Amino acid sequence: MKNYIFSQFKIGFLSLLFFTILTGLIYPLLMTGLAQLLFSIQANGSFIINHQNTVGSEFIGQYFSDPKYFWGRPSATSPYSYNALASSGSNLGPTNPALISAVKTEIEKLHAANPDNSDPIPIELLTQSGSGLDPHISYEAAQYQASRIAKIRNVPLNHIKQLIEKMIEKRQFGFLGEPRINVLKLNLALDEEV
Amino acid sequence: MTENSIIQVLFYLTVLLLLVKPLGLYMAWIYEGQPCFVDRVLKPIERTIYRLCFIKPEQEMNWKEYSIAMLVFSLLGTLAVYAIQRFQVFLPLNSEHFAAVPLDLSFNTAVSFITNTNWQAYTGESTLSYFTQMTALTVQNFLSAASGMSVLIALIRGIQRRETTDLGNFWVDTVRGIIYILIPLAIVLALLLVSQGVIQNFKGYQKAKLMQKVEYQEPMTDNTGQAIKDTAGNPITQAKVLTEQVIPMGPVASQVAIKQLGTNGGGFFNANSAHPFENPTPFSNFLEMLAIMLIPAALCYTFGVMVKDKSQGWAIFLAMLLIFLPLMFLTLCAEHRVNPEIIKISDAQILQKNGNMEGKETRFGALNSALWAAATTATANGSVNAMHDSFLPLGGLIPLWFINLGEVIFGGVGSGLYQMLIFIIITVFVSGLMVGRTPEYLGKKIESYEIKMASFAILIMPLVVLLCTAVGLITEVGKSSIANPGAHGLSEVLYAFSSMTNNNGSAFAGINANTLFYNILGGFAILIGRFWIAIPVLAIAGSLVQKKIVPSSAGTLPTNTPLFIGILISIVLIIGALTFFPAFALGPIVEQLMIYGY
Missing domain, CATH: 1.20.5 (Single alpha-helices involved in coiled-coils or other helix-helix interfaces)
Incomplete structure (x- = not known):
């Protein structure tokens, strides 16, 4: 043995x-x-090059809080939002009071940036993503922010809405996943065209 | 649930079902050593390994020898993974200069990877070098999966062969499992994933110029790395402005492919498959989800082929599927709703159509997140594409229950089916008692030795899970890691020890698992959960293989009928439900009542 x-x-x-x-x-x-x-x-990260600058990866979200840009999902990474070196969700449980107050904070931010908008708020704009780096928002979440952007940039609302329509990524092969909009690409297009 | 949700679920199940037979048949050829169309390429590699490693492929092992070989291989693997983490500073491919991984974390990660658990107490992108990810984690993703499959094959031989002690050769089974099954599948999957945007490179972390500067408060630390606090005990922070985003790189696709296929689940990044570089598109998500279930499901067919009665394999598959479907459906329904606590907030109206999105990614939505959660916990995979901790109570209860069914609903590669076969032995025994006949399975008499071993294997898991959870809940060290208050905190501890003991690896990740207490106690729970089951399984194989085949008679209970499938399902559910119901009642069930009860 x-x-x-x-x-x-x-x-x-x-x-x-x-x-x-x-x-x-x-x-x-x-x-x-x-x-x-x-x-x-x-394989190298799907980086987006804009005027010879690497402005980010198509798949890694960036933090936007400036009212003239579309905002992405709230992010739970620390010590700052969309820290690509510390991907993480909030892991707040459904009955945790901290979850409710986090949602309230997001509602306040959205209302403060555009007090006239009384549309129902899409849930993606109030909840933190799983990775903290979610590059997308839903179509509705972009629509919701259109009036704010139009007002601040002083362009017709229609113009912004058309841009959103143009940037929509459909379900893959027509049925997989969810329709969505890439926030970084949308904001780049916004700076370019408006 | 919308029409599109149903289409996606059906598509997923259909593709899975279509692949069960061809892959199952292929795996049976491989393990029976039959000539096969890939021999021309792979046979020379196989022969080289045997020659270089002094493996004698024709040498048969009895159950003790087989167990020793498996234990030796696992022990050496543990030492290697541990050493590589401890010495990563001195090893190549450490572009970010990560320090040695702490002792307790290295131990936990080592045992977790050699047992196919892949519990993630580490944060990949800020702890582990590329070299560690590749030579420690990726390697064990292959080896632990293959050795689980080998144990299953030994058990199948125990049923199939008669009046001998030979169960095959552990090294041959493991080598063939890796070379013929895991590597080819991983290569195909990795390439498909890269095409979708999963990264695969050896570059240092890249910088991107931010469109909008980010201002934030950074906690200040002294030179030992401790946070500096003011007199009131609040951490002192300084304002910082960020103009660049640092984006981690690495050989991700090669690791993600095998972590999904081998029911491993330990991610390259902290957020696992929720991270856009691990899982960038709905199609990559579909592929990864398919890979989770693929081998465990196909092994049922392999079983049928190897015992020369395919209906036996389909019967097991069906039993698993019939437990999987309704529970999966419950999770989907739960997650399709917005948290009522959020709806109650009166400050604003909320557009609810996308369901519970806390901890979920937009590209997957509630549907693909919930479907993944069911698949990854029914099998012992444990990778996540959404944070289970933020699921609604019912949505989180189902994954927890799947894990505590003992990982037999498809389960880990190999380990799922061998544990299901233990449940089958219990089922024929219970049925035998009811009619007063000696129970038998596929012609082999089930006697007291097999039942003793089966009881060993079945009882140890709840015992370890519940005891460790109790310890976690009454000690300060255990409680201090809890992130969410109330009943949900209990669920976090219960989930942690359930996941580790059952070798799943997913988490209610709010819990701070990287502490001495969870790393060490959890490490031992992981080891017991793997080997205290695998060794009795091999003992049963060793006992069955010596028996004669009893010809079936009118009194034999057929094990491929709807009746038998029904009894098997009941036994699995009753054992799983009775043992854990009290614990569930204190955690997710209370929480569900708190939300929906009034």
């Missing part, structure tokens, strides 16, 4: 070494090679 256990340790050690090299080095390197060859933009 002793000999058997010893032999198993030898096999175990060698095969662990072998698989560390195969699945820990060769496999990720091979995938990186293939990924860089076939999908180099995606």
